[in-house]
Amino acid sequence: MIKINKxxxxxxxxxxxxxxxxxxxxxxxxxxxxxxLSTFSLWPSEFTFDNYIVIxxxxxxxxxxxxxxxxxxxxxIISLAVAIPAxxxxxxxxxxxxxxxxxxxxxxxxxxxxxxxxxxxxxxxSVGLFDTHIAxxxxxxxxxxxxxxxxxxxxxxxxxxxxxxxxYIDGYTFFKFFGKIFMPLIASGIGVAAFFCFMFxxxxxxxxxxxxxxxxxxxxxxxTRTASASGLDWGVLAAAGVLTIIPGALVIYFVRNxxxxxxxxxxx
Amino acid sequence: xxxxxxxxxxxVNGERHIFETNFTFExxxxxxxxxATLSGKTTLMRLMAGLxxxxxxxxxxxxxxxxxxxxxxxxxxxxxxxxxxxxxxxxYKNIASPLRVMxxxxxxxxxxxxxWADLMKLTPFLERxxxxxxxxxxxxxxxxxxxxxxxxxxLMDEPLANLDYKLREExxxxxxxxxxxxxxxxxxxxxxxxxxxxxxxxxATLHEGCITQFGNTSSLYHQPKDTVTASIxxxxxxxxxxxxxxxxxxxxxxxxxxxxxxNIPDGDFVAGFRPNHLELNHSxxxxxxxxxxxxxxxxxxSETYLHMDHQDKKWVGLIHxxxxxxxxxxxxxxxxxxxxxxxxxxGSLVHSANATKGWV
Numbered sequence: 001m002i003k004i005n006k007x008x009x010x011x012x013x014x015x016x017x018x019x020x021x022x023x024x025x026x027x028x029x030x031x032x033x034x035x036x037l038s039t040f041s042l043w044p045s046e047f048t049f050d051n052y053i054v055i056x057x058x059x060x061x062x063x064x065x066x067x068x069x070x071x072x073x074x075x076x077i078i079s080l081a082v083a084i085p086a087x088x089x090x091x092x093x094x095x096x097x098x099x100x101x102x103x104x105x106x107x108x109x110x111x112x113x114x115x116x117x118x119x120x121x122x123x124x125x126s127v128g129l130f131d132t133h134i135a136x137x138x139x140x141x142x143x144x145x146x147x148x149x150x151x152x153x154x155x156x157x158x159x160x161x162x163x164x165x166x167x168y169i170d171g172y173t174f175f176k177f178f179g180k181i182f183m184p185l186i187a188s189g190i191g192v193a194a195f196f197c198f199m200f201x202x203x204x205x206x207x208x209x210x211x212x213x214x215x216x217x218x219x220x221x222x223x224t225r226t227a228s229a230s231g232l233d234w235g236v237l238a239a240a241g242v243l244t245i246i247p248g249a250l251v252i253y254f255v256r257n258x259x260x261x262x263x264x265x266x267x268x
Numbered sequence: 269x270x271x272x273x274x275x276x277x278x279x280v281n282g283e284r285h286i287f288e289t290n291f292t293f294e295x296x297x298x299x300x301x302x303x304a305t306l307s308g309k310t311t312l313m314r315l316m317a318g319l320x321x322x323x324x325x326x327x328x329x330x331x332x333x334x335x336x337x338x339x340x341x342x343x344x345x346x347x348x349x350x351x352x353x354x355x356x357x358x359x360y361k362n363i364a365s366p367l368r369v370m371x372x373x374x375x376x377x378x379x380x381x382x383x384w385a386d387l388m389k390l391t392p393f394l395e396r397x398x399x400x401x402x403x404x405x406x407x408x409x410x411x412x413x414x415x416x417x418x419x420x421x422x423l424m425d426e427p428l429a430n431l432d433y434k435l436r437e438e439x440x441x442x443x444x445x446x447x448x449x450x451x452x453x454x455x456x457x458x459x460x461x462x463x464x465x466x467x468x469x470x471x472a473t474l475h476e477g478c479i480t481q482f483g484n485t486s487s488l489y490h491q492p493k494d495t496v497t498a499s500i501x502x503x504x505x506x507x508x509x510x511x512x513x514x515x516x517x518x519x520x521x522x523x524x525x526x527x528x529x530x531n532i533p534d535g536d537f538v539a540g541f542r543p544n545h546l547e548l549n550h551s552x553x554x555x556x557x558x559x560x561x562x563x564x565x566x567x568x569x570s571e572t573y574l575h576m577d578h579q580d581k582k583w584v585g586l587i588h589x590x591x592x593x594x595x596x597x598x599x600x601x602x603x604x605x606x607x608x609x610x611x612x613x614x615g616s617l618v619h620s621a622n623a624t625k626g627w628v
Contacts, residue, residue, distance in 0.1 A: 162352045163354065168338075168340055169342075170365055171417075184356035185355060
């Protein structure tokens with residue numbers, strides 16, 4: 001008789017609950033549509049890669065990934081480029097209304113994206129940005145810049161102001177100091193902020209669907225539209241789901257140490 | 269080389285941080301800023317460095333107005349109380365950083381970093397990061413980085429305050445040596461009177477944003493201009509008591525003695541004396557007896573601090589040896605009036621204690 005430790009048992013239960021939906025997705029992605037719809041099986045009886053082949057050969061599928069990654073990367077770069085100087089200003093200087101401004105930035109996150117869908121659609125259509133990558137990237141900065149400012153401000157506040165002053169006394173110009181001394185000190189913060197920008201932009205559906213139609217259609221939008229078009233291609237959809245998880249998982253893998261540090265610093 | 273403050277003052281949000289200040293630090297001098305916390309030492313240094321803009325006045329460096337000059341363009345080095353290094357760079361790169369910015373050749377950088385690392389006993393740690401060093405080593409790294417610039421003005425803001433006793437002693441010996449070699453103007457802020465005396469040179473005593481007196485350290489110690497300066501430059505602070513002088517007599521609340529001090533007119537005065545001149549025994553025939561209530565004693569091993577209430581004033585006595593005394597009771601303490609500084613009612617010095625006898 002195998003004696004199972006109580007805590008081991010709970011851990012197993014935890015992993016089962018945690019991984020069951022993901023396993024089910026993976027399971028489905030290797031099955032044929034017929035098997036998915038007809039029988040209940042814990043693993044594929046007719047193991048097939050066809051679903052993945054569909055995705056990698058059909059431009060309307062793999063194009064979705066390319067579009068998504070394009071605007072997500074664009075968005076992350078824009079958000080950080082705006083948020084790093086802003087966070088530095090909030091952490092180092094006092095100016096009129098600085099606290100109000102900081103709070104007001106955060107309130108942008110309090111409204112659901114649906115609120116902004118209509119004005120953005122109208123605005124971007126009228127300036128000719130509709131269905132472009134930059135449109136979605138810009139729309140997402142509304143949510144990502146405040147979050148990135150908030151995260152980075154916490155990290156920057158942790159760097160003593162005396163380091164700035166010592167650098168100036170040593171003769172560094174502001175930009176040299178910022179690039180050579182300051183940025184390496186807040187590398188973890190930048191990693192964490194980039195991660196959150198990436199994740200939000202990657203999973204956000206509503207704005208990316210509203211602002212695109214063909215050329216810049218995101219993968220999430222592709223998945224929902226397929227569902228309504230020609231019945232349901234369960235297997236392909238499952239394979240698309242699996243592939244959508246991968247970039248996020250990769251990003252988490254690479255920044256996991258920074259994230260841990262970020263949480264340890266008490267912000268995020 | 270000289271640094272001059274002309275009518276410098278600083279007001280922040282309507283609050284005066286530094287009152288109108290005038291002084292000149294000469295070439296190759298050690299200048300100590302002595303004052304309690306919040307007396308304005310750090311602010312004054314930040315003004316010297318250009319990290320703070322004065323509200324009024326001019327700062328002259330070698331006679332040239334540098335008030336609005338960028339920090340980067342000034343010939344200064346600054347050492348903070350906290351150990352400030354660049355955490356992401358190795359000790360070597362930290363020390364080398366000012367020279368790198370000056371675009372010195374690699375050979376020169378290497379040579380100088382080696383020299384300063386040797387002086388600061390950091391040679392075995394050059395490849396480490398500053399945070400992997402002990403506190404004393406971190407501060408030595410900061411010192412090396414500041415001094416390698418060979419700046420004309422070296423500002424040290426309580427550089428030893430965050431170190432433990434032994435390290436402090438060690439570095440305190442090194443600082444005058446470095447100063448001797450450099451020929452720069454050193455400004456050293458401290459809260460401790462002993463440190464000022466050990467460093468010598470000149471001292472400026474600071475109180476609530478004002479320089480109360482500036483001059484040669486030992487003359488300041490022996491002839492403080494007023495009660496404020498005397499209190500600052502005495503650790504523990506000076507004790508005070510009132511008396512009246514009439515006809516060659518000093519009339520204290522505790523008794524009357526024939527005045528050993530002839531050159532002051534009759535009237536009301538304040539006498540001040542340093543804690544180490546109080547005695548428990550009536551060993552000197554001139555000594556006056558005072559009755560005080562003993563509040564607490566602190567025994568440091570070789571010395572005993574007595575905290576007493578004498579009438580409405582708090583007194584501190586510093587007595588050699590270990591003394592176990594009953595707390596809360598009246599005790600008699602003795603003081604030779606020769607050790608007294610006499611101040612008038614406004615607190616200005618009218619007679620200093622007899623320094624020639626080695627009493628002060």
